[in-house]
Structure formats: C-alpha cells, structure tokens
Amino acid sequence: MTMPLAWLAGGVDALGWTLVHFLWQGALVGVLTAVALAALRGARPQLRYAVACAGLLACVLWPAVTLALRLRIGGMAEGAVPAAQFTGLPHAAALGSHMEWIVAAWATCCIMLLARTALGMAWIAHATRTEGRDAHWQRQLDRLAQAMGVARQVRLRVVRHLASPVTAGCWRPVVLVPASLLSGMPPELLHALLAHELAHIRRHDYLVNLLQNLAESLLFYHPAVWWLSRRIRFERELIADDLAAAHAGGPRRLAHALSELEKRQFAHHEPALAADGGDLMKRITRLLRHESRPASASLSASRRDTATTLTAMLAAVLPALALAGAMAAGHAQAEGDAVVKPDQAGKIVFEGCAKPVWPAASLAAKESGTVTLAFLIGTDGSVDDARVRKSSGHPSLDQAALEGIGKCRFVPAHKDGAPVKAWMMMQYVWMPE
Structure with a gap:
C-alpha cells in the first residue's frame, strides 16, 4: 500500500471511529444539558437558549477534537494505525472491518441533507427576486424596523402558497409574507407578526439557524442533536416573542395574532406554525401569563414554581x-x-x-x-x-x-x-x- 492510500485508509478509519464514539458522547452531552435545562425551567428563555446552544456546540466540538486526535495519532505512526487498537470498545476489530461502509453511508446522508438546505436557500433567493411587493406594508415594516433598532434595510416580499411569515438573510434580510395574510388578517395582528420576524432579524437568528442545519446534517444520526436543535428553536421563539410584544401592542395582541394565524392554517390544511419552533399553544399561554403579571414584578418572581404561576394566571374568570x-x-x-x-x-x-x-x-x-x-x-x-x-x-x-x-x-x-x-x-x- 502506498503512503497516500495508507493515509486515506487511516483517515476513513479515524472518521468512522469518531462517528461511533459520538454515540455515547452525544448521549452524555444530551443528558447533562437536559439536567441543566430542567434546573433552569423557571429562568428567562435567554439563559435556557444559551445552555442549549452550548450543548449543541459541545456536540460539534467533541467529535471534531476526537477526529483531530485520531488523525494525529495515525499520522505519527508508520503508515495507517488501525483505529481498533485504541478504541476501547468491545468487538472493535469486527466493527472496524466495516468502517468504509459506515463512512460511506454517513457521507451519503450528509450530502442529501446539505442539498436539502441548499435547495431551501435557493428557493428563498428565487422568491426574493421574483415575488411581489407591497409598498404600503414595506413602509410599515421600515417604520417598525426603525422602532425596534434594526439598522439594516429589511425587504418584504408577498409569496403565494406560504403557510406563515419567514425571515431569511443575514446582511440583506428579507421577510416573506403569505399573500393570504395581507388580504385577510387584521392590520394590527399582521403588524404583530412582522414585529416577531424583525426580532429574529435583530438577533441574527438566521445565521444561528444555518449553523444548526449544518450540525444536524453532520450529526444527523444522533437523537440528542435533533432534540437540542429543537430546544434552541423553541427558546429562540420565546425570546423573539418577548422582543416583539413591546412593539406589537402587548403580549395579548401577539398571542391573538399567533392564534389567528394557526386558525387560518388549520382551515387550509397547512403545516402548523413554527413546526421547528416548539408548541404554539405553550407560546400563546406564556404570552397571556406574562401579561397577567404586574409590571413591577422582580426577576425572582419569574423563577417561582410553575404551580404558583398557574394559580395567579387562573385568577381570571x-x-x-x-x-x-x-x-x-x-x-x-x-x-x-x-x-x-x-x-x-x-x-x-x-x-x-x-x-x-x-x-x-x-x-x-x-x-x-x-x-x-x-x-x-x-x-x-x-x-x-x-x-x-x-x-x-x-x-x-x-x-x-x-x-x-x-x-x-x-x-x-x-x-x-x-x-x-x-x-x-x-x-x-x-x-x-
């Protein structure tokens, strides 16, 4: 075997064992993150969001470091060092004989998932160039963006056959709005939905979401990665709700807008709102609960037991x-x-x-x-x-x-x-x- 072929074989072996070891590494990260999030269930969503992001980042960095160390060990040896020698796993030699197939299957799935993401980005770019505009709502969006501290120009495009508003783009952000909402939803409720989308733009959430898609594509085979990613999206929606409520006429109006959007999707058999963003009814209930609290409530009140919060919320008759x-x-x-x-x-x-x-x-x-x-x-x-x-x-x-x-x-x-x-x-x- 020539040196380039030996190096390639060693690289495949190292990558394969990295993927195998991530099964227990990802499980450990998922358990530790779940414990931390359970302890922070009464904290602000910003803190839970940071913890979930840290968990997903650990899921990416741990196998990356593992792969780098394995490649270094292999490169220091004469030719390729069989990874089974330092896996520490039972039946390593038998599993090692199938590494080429494991890596080939992993690479195939990664390519398919990355292609799906690329197609989605291409569709958004096409819609941005070709879909219609609405001068009135573009002016409304510009004023709202200025009020929310969004310095970048945000474009608005009216798209047919779209279930709910979508935000895309980092440097030149765009908000895609379903045509049915412009014609059928009350203006004040549509204004609330646009405020929510601008909150995502203000926080650069689109970039974070792209990084999440990359992590999901590379580590697609581990349930902990998908769970962490879903949790990140859910907490992100809560943060955007909080930012938008101040510019949308209050939490109750935003909750009404979300409920109206869900009702329209229900009537037209379209996918549920924020399918990757968690339970919509939890968001609506949280907004209503948030409004029911006194404005002078301290941060410690938000960390009380859930039963106490529900008791206060149920005071309404x-x-x-x-x-x-x-x-x-x-x-x-x-x-x-x-x-x-x-x-x-x-x-x-x-x-x-x-x-x-x-x-x-x-x-x-x-x-x-x-x-x-x-x-x-x-x-x-x-x-x-x-x-x-x-x-x-x-x-x-x-x-x-x-x-x-x-x-x-x-x-x-x-x-x-x-x-x-x-x-x-x-x-x-x-x-x-």
Whole structure:
C-alpha cells in the first residue's frame, strides 16, 4: 500500500471511529444539558437558549477534537494505525472491518441533507427576486424596523402558497409574507407578526439557524442533536416573542395574532406554525401569563414554581377558546368504521362554530388544560362521532369540548368528487382571557 492510500485508509478509519464514539458522547452531552435545562425551567428563555446552544456546540466540538486526535495519532505512526487498537470498545476489530461502509453511508446522508438546505436557500433567493411587493406594508415594516433598532434595510416580499411569515438573510434580510395574510388578517395582528420576524432579524437568528442545519446534517444520526436543535428553536421563539410584544401592542395582541394565524392554517390544511419552533399553544399561554403579571414584578418572581404561576394566571374568570393543532384528516380511523381515505380533506366552518361553555364547576375549581379530540365528519358536514384522544386531565372540560365540537359544521371530505366520511383531529385549549 502506498503512503497516500495508507493515509486515506487511516483517515476513513479515524472518521468512522469518531462517528461511533459520538454515540455515547452525544448521549452524555444530551443528558447533562437536559439536567441543566430542567434546573433552569423557571429562568428567562435567554439563559435556557444559551445552555442549549452550548450543548449543541459541545456536540460539534467533541467529535471534531476526537477526529483531530485520531488523525494525529495515525499520522505519527508508520503508515495507517488501525483505529481498533485504541478504541476501547468491545468487538472493535469486527466493527472496524466495516468502517468504509459506515463512512460511506454517513457521507451519503450528509450530502442529501446539505442539498436539502441548499435547495431551501435557493428557493428563498428565487422568491426574493421574483415575488411581489407591497409598498404600503414595506413602509410599515421600515417604520417598525426603525422602532425596534434594526439598522439594516429589511425587504418584504408577498409569496403565494406560504403557510406563515419567514425571515431569511443575514446582511440583506428579507421577510416573506403569505399573500393570504395581507388580504385577510387584521392590520394590527399582521403588524404583530412582522414585529416577531424583525426580532429574529435583530438577533441574527438566521445565521444561528444555518449553523444548526449544518450540525444536524453532520450529526444527523444522533437523537440528542435533533432534540437540542429543537430546544434552541423553541427558546429562540420565546425570546423573539418577548422582543416583539413591546412593539406589537402587548403580549395579548401577539398571542391573538399567533392564534389567528394557526386558525387560518388549520382551515387550509397547512403545516402548523413554527413546526421547528416548539408548541404554539405553550407560546400563546406564556404570552397571556406574562401579561397577567404586574409590571413591577422582580426577576425572582419569574423563577417561582410553575404551580404558583398557574394559580395567579387562573385568577381570571372568563374563558377563552383557542383552536390549535394540525389536522390529520383520514388518519384517525376507529375500529369498525368504514371510512374511505379522501382525496380532499374536510374543512371547518369557523363562522358556525360556537365556543363551548366552560362548566361552572370547572370554573370554580380553576381547572385548565388541553383536550385532543378525534371526530368523524359525515357526508352532510355534521359530526357523526367524537372521542377524546388525549384528556385535559379534567373530565368536565373533556365533555364540554365533545359537546362543543358537536355544534360545529364542516365542509365534508371528498373522494372522486363525492362527499365521504373522514376522521379529523383538533385541540381545545381551555385558558383564561
């Protein structure tokens, strides 16, 4: 074997063992980060965001250092040193014989994931060049950017077939806004959504997100990497919510805007808002809870036990209903129901869907929670059957949600142009105004 081939073989061996060892390294980093985040569950999202970012950075640096050390050890030897000699793992020799295949499979998946990211960036660049403009909302965005301390010029583009606003770009940022929002959403709510996107631009979140995509592409095979990345995105959304609330008319208006956006996506079967940004209802509840606190509350109050915070939030007595969750048309079939998988899913008619009544006993007991329902839409648009898939923890609230869904009307699902029965799913979220 010539020296270049020996060096290449040693490099493949070192990379393969680095990938193998990251299985336990990533698990250790994930556990330690999870413990730290659990201890900081009452802290500000900025601190949890920093901890999650540190965890993901450790997931990248540890295998990088491991690979560098293995390559150095291999380069110091006469030719390539078999990595099995210093793995410290049982059955290392047997595993080492498959390193070429392990590295080849890893490289193939990395290329596919990086190509996906590149295609997404190319689509954004194409939309920025070709999609429409709106002079009125561009002026509104410019004024809002100035008020929020964003010095860079932020472009606005109106895009069809987009589920929710998207921010992209570091040096020349752009906000892509669904055309349906400009024509259908109240101006003050759209203003709140734009403030949230400008908060991401102010914090340079797009650059951090690109680095996350790179880490996900290189270390795609480890669940801890994906969990940390999701946690980073969730905490990032909370930070952006806090920054935007001050320029969006307060936390309640931003919460209303998020709820309205989710309702529109629900009606049009589009992906849930911020799919990579965590639970939307947690964000809405947090905004409402934040507004309910006195302005003079100290930082230590934000770190109290969750039960204490919920008790204060439940002091309000008037109920509010928020619709959330993605629709899963045709995928919640129950035993014994002859339901045809539809070509076109059903749609809710929000104008004819009255809010369910909060039971008096539940209101007096300050009960709150989220119930997930599965319900069968008949060919006439009525609800033929409804069942609780996940309880709120309070039977009376579950029953009230079942009664409420029975009062709603739907456009039935269709198969080959004819109406058919189909199952759907929905969440009722009981929370105070």
